[in-house]
Amino acid sequence: MSAYPKWKYILVLLVLSLSIVYSMPNFYTSYPSIEIQKSQNSTNISELNKIISTNVIPVSSEEKTDKVIYRFSSIDDQLKAYNNLETANLANEFTLFTDRELPEFFETINANPTFLGLDLKGGVHFLLQVDEDNIKKNLLRENEADIKKLLIKDRIRFSLSERKDKNFSLIFNDNDAYTRAFELIENANLSGDYEISSEESNLQIKLAPSQKAIDYDVKSSVTKNMTILRNRVNEIGVSQPIVQRQGKNRIIVQLPGLQDSTRAKNILGSTATLEFRLTKGTPEDWYASKLSGSPLISSSKLYKQSNGDPVLLSRKVIVSGGEIRNANTGFDSTTNSPAVFVRLTDYGASNMLNTTQSNIGKRMAVVFVEKDNEKVINIAVIREAFSQSFQITGLDINEAKDLAILLRSGALQAPMEIVEERTVGPSLGKDNIVSGQNSMYLGMFLVAIFMFFYYRTFGVVAVVALLANILIIISLLSIFQATLTLSGIAGIVLTVGMAVDANVLIFERIREEIANGNTPNTSIYSGYKKAFSTISDANITTLIAAICLLTIGTGAVKGFAVTLVIGILSSMFTSIVGTRALVSLIYENKKSERLSI
């Protein structure tokens, strides 16, 4: 029997040491932390300590020249502290991050710990979908207006059918109008944006937005909404949030560490905006005008105040949410009630100035608009003209905070609906890690005991290969920064059970060869050789099934499939090349008569 080639030993050593190095970062403790920048007029350390420790105790804190770092035992604590800082309205900048006791060496070689899925660290996962019906409705309305303009310009007489969900029809009185309109529409080259079907017999032209136009709008809405969602997510205050497009009309949002999804839902999907309107008349006038039919009723609208009282506001909007450039929360300097400080765009500011200048002494209302729900949050007398910057009161602190976030981040281009949610509390996340680890330890232990008693020395070799296999899987997950989920851990555990199969196949072959009267070394040689094609065939089919699983592509399934694929590949290496190297090392130079198998 020829000696086992040196390069294979080197390969095994190389792979093993690389995987040790790259899986190492997973074994260092990490802390959810907050970093607070120090600046000239910022709050001092003892003050900061007091603010943070109102309801949480940091694990440790560290003062550096330009910043202070607070470490916490859980993400829950970290977010509580973050909230404390936010409410305190500090001048300091502060950010969430994860602090590791990781030697710098690992950073230089780009070795990071595995990225844990939300089911392991807790948090909220949303899948949001752009409301395609809304987009279609808007397109239909725009199309109708455009076509109307086109026909009116050419003085073609027509009437419009009632707008349906998907289309609208132009109805003509005579053939001449129909033909002219048809030619006009034909020449206008609208085929890209419209589906046009004519019904000459009843002098109608049916029009609908084309699929291409709808797709285009969906795509641009998703792109625009992604940006806005990113802004909003960054404001919620979690570390490492994810906003990602999925498919053509969906966006994934992941907020690690968040315990309660209520606020996130209110903020993410919100289409809320503000409108500033002057009051116009009293509700009594309005009811009167409703009966008499005076012009008041067409120029004003009845709203409800937060206390339920009716109020009459002008239909004309002075400034709306789109004209708000920036918004912050704080407290009114005189009344000390929570306030949103608003800064308008130049256009909005000049509108505001014009209106306030000519309406001093009158009252202006701030209306909160969310879908069909309109709520007057504040009515105040205009005491002096103002333009760019002013403040809005009438909300509690949390409402003010959320409103400021919404105003800052901008309005969604199209409404979005949550079509999937997966929320896992941080403590359940921790439990899941422990569950995964425990099942791994027990599985590993049972397999190891069995292999040792059944195959003796060879069993030990197989178990060593198994450990190496786990190490390689962990390092590959870390290198590719694949997300490790609980089902991913299940995949690794399953690999442990199935990976020994290759060794069982080889060892059973070796036993057969020995039983046939072959020498130990020949038996080893042909055992490995004969088992190889069986092992690869068997593994490739499992690989095919795992890859098909990957195509389903959803969180839990994907996590399982990824570790299964990695596990199959690495187990083929460890259980064939790896064990062979070990076996050769043990038996090659011994002229032993018997193998311990």
Next chain:
Amino acid sequence: MSLRIISNTNFNFLEQKRKALLISGLIILLSFFSFLTQGLNYGIDFSSGYIVQLEFNKDVKIERIKESFTENSVDNPIIQYYGNQKEVIIKLQESNTYDQNNINNFLSTVFKNYDYKIQKLDFVGSQIGSELRTKGEWAMLVAIISILVYIGFRFEFLYGIGAILALIHDVLITVGIFSLLQLQFDLSVLSALLAVIGYSLNDTIVVYDRIRENANLMHADNPENILNKSINQTLSRTLITSLTTLFVLFSLLLFGGIAVEYFSIAMIIGVLVGTFSSIYIAGASLFFLKVLEKNEENQQLLD
């Protein structure tokens, strides 16, 4: 002397082929019957709805919780304890009383007299549910077809058919048992089914590899002997691998928690059935497909 569970066995598995097929056939028939009459107990992944896991600060009574749901005009939510009497799991259908945006508020109304924490809240919309089901079915189909192609290419077409028969047998029975016992069928179970496909094939291929090898070595022998010998030679491997896989699966079932509970159950069933099928069904299907007859004919011609 080394430890052996079984060695040099010489069971006549093929003799029992009709009995084995009868048993399998009966179970499959039963599965079909159950599948048609009561269907699968789909989890929310495939059927849409909410699953909420709540942890209270003290023991709670399920009847009381049910009552508070009824008071808020939600009838018959499915509620069960999880682990202890402080934690419950609640399954809710989609409803007009709450939607994905205000489910949290709805819960706080229902539980206004309780102190609780949401440990887990899953919502799957109906569109996503049906999409996942379609995707899952496609993944199964594509897996089966690509495996058929691979085996057809590596072995012979008829071996491929034999392997697929064994595999469909395993999947049908596993799904059938899930339907019979009305166990929750969710995404994790689907993952398990695809893993079972991989596992079952793994097993079958090992046996077929031996059959092919022996068919070349023992030309003159009759198919039944070749099949029997091959199955016996691979028997200890088949059993040992099943055993180690079952070790880890029971560890998962024991310690892995609710998220992998049904996954483990599906895989345990799959592995048990898969082991049975690679011993009794895979070989027998080659016999009925007359894969080895050619072998015999060739030999007769040579003689």
